[in-house]
């Protein structure tokens with residue numbers, strides 16, 4: 115693994131320091147497991163500034179509204195690291211930007227890219243992901259929401275659940291069964307649809323944070339033009355796997371973990387019991403050091419993945435480790451903060467704004483919200499199954515109903 119930076123990468127770091135000094139004060143607040151609402155004017159302006167300077171949508175080609183730089187994984191890592199270190203918002207991070215845009219760039223039609231990528235990266239069009247159903251979560255390919263084709267439209271019926279952001283999203287990328295006779299993985303299509311389509315009903319589901327961050331979504335004869343299918347009918351499983359690859363990287367980012375380690379350390383230095391800071395007390399110090407060690411291991415693991423990606427190698431199972439270890443570790447860090455805060459977080463009251471401005475509330479909100487991220491995007495048990503079977507060559511568990 116070569117950890118030295120080229121002159122170009124060092125120039126990018128210098129440019130970032132300059133950008134942060136000049137524009138950092140314009141960043142919207144970061145963090146908190148709060149409301150997760152539509153981006154407001156400040157967030158949209160910040161996003162536009164980031165795109166203009168190549169600090170968001172950097173490798174998205176210019177013809178689709180991006181900055182148009184050559185894709186370079188190290189550039190992306192340097193930018194993320196600098197923003198996390200400075201405590202600045204990295205821009206809009208939703209499922210549209212982080213999951214759908216890379217998917218369309220990889221397998222979308224030219225017309226789909228031109229229509230959707232620009233408004234999505236600017237934060238004007240918000241997307242939600244319609245995969246999970248009441249009876250299909252881990253075994254996603256068993257999904258039952260279905261569509262028939264009629265007069266150039268898919269006519270969709272069924273139900274999705276746990277759909278994050280559906281209560282304010284403009285669009286959904288949906289998995290549904292369009293080829294009922296085909297084997298289960300080959301009968302699914304990946305369809306883009308407007309949430310304004312008649313026949314769609316959204317019912318919010320509150321989580322223990324007090325916010326309704328996800329929803330049930332019901333489809334009754336909802337009609338969507340057939341050209342909104344990505345890659346073609348029956349190819350949805352392939353497209354979903356492209357999206358999933360990006361979702362797993364999104365859910366365990368190591369520089370975000372390191373930022374949380376720094377915030378946690380500051381907290382343990384500030385909170386005192388009998389006049390002694392917690393960080394000076396052996397049992398707290400040891401808990402903190404263990405977690406810091408795990409976070410550093412994740413940082414170097416991610417650097418190894420970056421090194422492999424820079425050489426054009428597929429990340430493979432390493433990505434699964436990022437999602438599994440990263441989400442569990444993020445939650446354990448909040449658990450230590452919650453223990454340190456003690457009674458300070460008990461009067462927890464959820465706010466409706468994006469960040470939770472009071473520190474105790476922010477840690478408590480993150481602690482509750484991050485538990486969900488261990489499950490979302492494929493639960494830890496499923497990640498462990500895949501690592502065991504594909505990585506360690508252990509026997510496959512029996513598959514039920516696989517045809």
Ligand SMILES: Cc1cc2nc3c(=O)[nH]c(=O)nc-3n(C[C@H](O)[C@H](O)[C@H](O)COP(=O)(O)OP(=O)(O)OC[C@H]3O[C@@H](n4cnc5c(N)ncnc54)[C@H](O)[C@@H]3O)c2cc1C
Pocket residue numbers: 242243244245246247248249250251252253275276277278279328485486487489490491492493494495496499
């Ligand atoms: C915060 C959050 C946000 C989400 N956002 C979205 C979203 O935007 N869009 C969307 O479509 N979905 C979303 N989900 C749903 C998520 O993808 C599913 O919850 C997840 O895939 C698990 O499915 P399930 O809930 O049906 O659980 P199940 O599949 O019923 O699993 C229940 C339990 O059994 C375990 N289990 C299941 N099968 C196995 C197995 N073969 N071996 C070992 N253990 C197993 C699981 O690990 C889990 O502990 C979200 C979930 C959360 C928590």
